Amino acid sequence: MQRLISGRCALALAITCAALATSAQARDKIEENNETIYLARDFVFVDSPAIEGYLRGVCKRLLDAKGVKSDVPNILVQSSDAFNAFTDAHGNLVISTGALRSLESEDELAALLGHELSHLILKHPQDKDAMRALPLGMETISSMKDAAAESQGRTDAQATSVLWSDFIAPTWNRKQEQEADENGFELMRAAGYDPSAFGQLFSKLQVAEQKRSERMQVLKKALVVRLREAAPVAKVQSVALSNSVTDTASEKLIDGLAAFNRSYESPDERQTQLAAYAREHREKKRAPRPETGFRDALQIGEGVAMLALDGTALSTLDAIARKNTAAAQTAVAPLGGETKQLSAHLNLALGSYEQAYGKPEAGAAAAEAWLQAARPPAQAFLWSASYKVKGRDYQGALDTLESGRKRVGDSTPFLPTLIATSRASGNMSLARDYTKECRSESSSMSDKLQSVVSKQPSQNTLYAECVRQLGEKPTEDAVTESVVGKARESVFNLLRKK
Numbered sequence: 001m002q003r004l005i006s007g008r009c010a011l012a013l014a015i016t017c018a019a020l021a022t023s024a025q026a027r028d029k030i031e032e033n034n035e036t037i038y039l040a041r042d043f044v045f046v047d048s049p050a051i052e053g054y055l056r057g058v059c060k061r062l063l064d065a066k067g068v069k070s071d072v073p074n075i076l077v078q079s080s081d082a083f084n085a086f087t088d089a090h091g092n093l094v095i096s097t098g099a100l101r102s103l104e105s106e107d108e109l110a111a112l113l114g115h116e117l118s119h120l121i122l123k124h125p126q127d128k129d130a131m132r133a134l135p136l137g138m139e140t141i142s143s144m145k146d147a148a149a150e151s152q153g154r155t156d157a158q159a160t161s162v163l164w165s166d167f168i169a170p171t172w173n174r175k176q177e178q179e180a181d182e183n184g185f186e187l188m189r190a191a192g193y194d195p196s197a198f199g200q201l202f203s204k205l206q207v208a209e210q211k212r213s214e215r216m217q218v219l220k221k222a223l224v225v226r227l228r229e230a231a232p233v234a235k236v237q238s239v240a241l242s243n244s245v246t247d248t249a250s251e252k253l254i255d256g257l258a259a260f261n262r263s264y265e266s267p268d269e270r271q272t273q274l275a276a277y278a279r280e281h282r283e284k285k286r287a288p289r290p291e292t293g294f295r296d297a298l299q300i301g302e303g304v305a306m307l308a309l310d311g312t313a314l315s316t317l318d319a320i321a322r323k324n325t326a327a328a329q330t331a332v333a334p335l336g337g338e339t340k341q342l343s344a345h346l347n348l349a350l351g352s353y354e355q356a357y358g359k360p361e362a363g364a365a366a367a368e369a370w371l372q373a374a375r376p377p378a379q380a381f382l383w384s385a386s387y388k389v390k391g392r393d394y395q396g397a398l399d400t401l402e403s404g405r406k407r408v409g410d411s412t413p414f415l416p417t418l419i420a421t422s423r424a425s426g427n428m429s430l431a432r433d434y435t436k437e438c439r440s441e442s443s444s445m446s447d448k449l450q451s452v453v454s455k456q457p458s459q460n461t462l463y464a465e466c467v468r469q470l471g472e473k474p475t476e477d478a479v480t481e482s483v484v485g486k487a488r489e490s491v492f493n494l495l496r497k498k
């Protein structure tokens with residue numbers, strides 16, 4: 001690659017060379033980080049050192065009480081109204097602001113964290129890597145949007161990220177859940193918390209799981225529809241038979257991708273099991289009750305102010321997505337004016353409102369301010385770049401996009417816009433260079449798998465989208481097409497044999 005670029009530089013103008021070199025250097029440095037899966041899927045994270053520090057402290061207390069030699073996970077506070085908390089294989093603990101708003105005591109929080117930490121401590125294997133199974137790609141993004149429209153009535157990034165977190169959260173079986181409850185109980189008791197808080201938590205989790213499983217069923221339906229359309233025509237006479245064969249195969253494949261059909265014990269059953277465990281494992285000595293910082297961290301001061309503003313921001317985005325001007329105007333009020341910006345992520349709601357109904361320049365400023373967040377997702381960079389393109393600052397836009405893909409650690413969300421922007425700036429050779437990159441991304445394993453779930457593989461891949469951004473018509477790509485065709489055939493044949 002380096003040789004190719006130097007060779008071309010000998011012929012091209014110096015300025016183009018510099019741009020090419022920059023893009024080549026940047027490319028070398030794009031490496032996934034442990035937050036990439038979230039940042040590339042537009043998760044919005046809250047910056048709140050106070051809340052993160054508090055949660056870290058409770059985790060540490062739970063781990064230390066039992067002498068567990070494991071690191072406290074990287075705490076990621078996700079801006080979402082869904083009740084969400086999970087640990088992942090990358091050392092993160094994701095907890096939603098919706099969960100933080102609904103917890104009523106540190107005991108309840110400790111029950112939640114104790115349970116999630118226990119999955120890590122007990123080394124419950126994540127036998128299904130959901131991200132490998134359903135990689136980020138044009139087609140997956142469309143399916144997520146279909147499902148978001150169906151389940152939430154909106155298709156913006158905030159709505160699709162709820163589905164992504166449903167999907168990313170690992171899936172455990174009943175036995176593993178029971179083990180995590182019991183181990184979490186032990187952690188709580190050793191740390192001096194009141195394990196009876198599990199009761200309240202179970203009821204909240206039950207409601208959250210019900211909602212999640214409804215959303216997952218909608219997503220599954222959207223994926224099955226796409227997969228069915230991608231299925232090769234079965235060599236059977238009856239159309240009805242052919243359809244039912246394909247439906248069964250599609251459903252099986254989707255179920256194989258992730259655990260869409262999950263069953264949970266009811267809160268009462270979990271409570272009963274845990275009570276039985278407690279009776280069998282009595283402890284005479286009670287650990288002293290810890291000093292709790294719950295009120296200070298989440299119920300008064302900056303923590304609660306931030307959680308309230310986050311709720312306001314979520315309502316604003318919801319109203320904008322539903323085109324409800326009056327509701328948006330009411331919701332956005334506390335975010336503007338004199339209010340101190342407690343977290344850079346609040347700029348998303350503020351700027352989206354300005355962009356839709358207010359002053360565009362205020363929107364541009366908000367997009368820029370969001371980039372100052374500790375964890376800006378792909379959409380923050382794309383948004384800021386879009387304002388720069390509008391102002392014809394193409395180089396500024398390209399720089400923003402380049403720094404975006406480096407920070408996020410994934411090129412997929414950025415390449416089509418990088419091509420469109422280089423093209424708008426008149427630098428076609430740079431645009432073609434980026435398009436080549438799409439091609440190599442498209443031949444990756446994840447894109448092949450991606451194409452299995454694709455309606456029209458040659459038209460709907462990242463590469464095809466990139467070629468369209470280049471202003472050309474995507475041609476049938478023989479290599480990609482045959483690879484995709486073979487992959488599809490083998491998957492369907494395998495499923496038919498079962």
Ligand SMILES: [Zn+2]
Binds near residue numbers: 115116119172177180
């Ligand atoms: Zn669990």
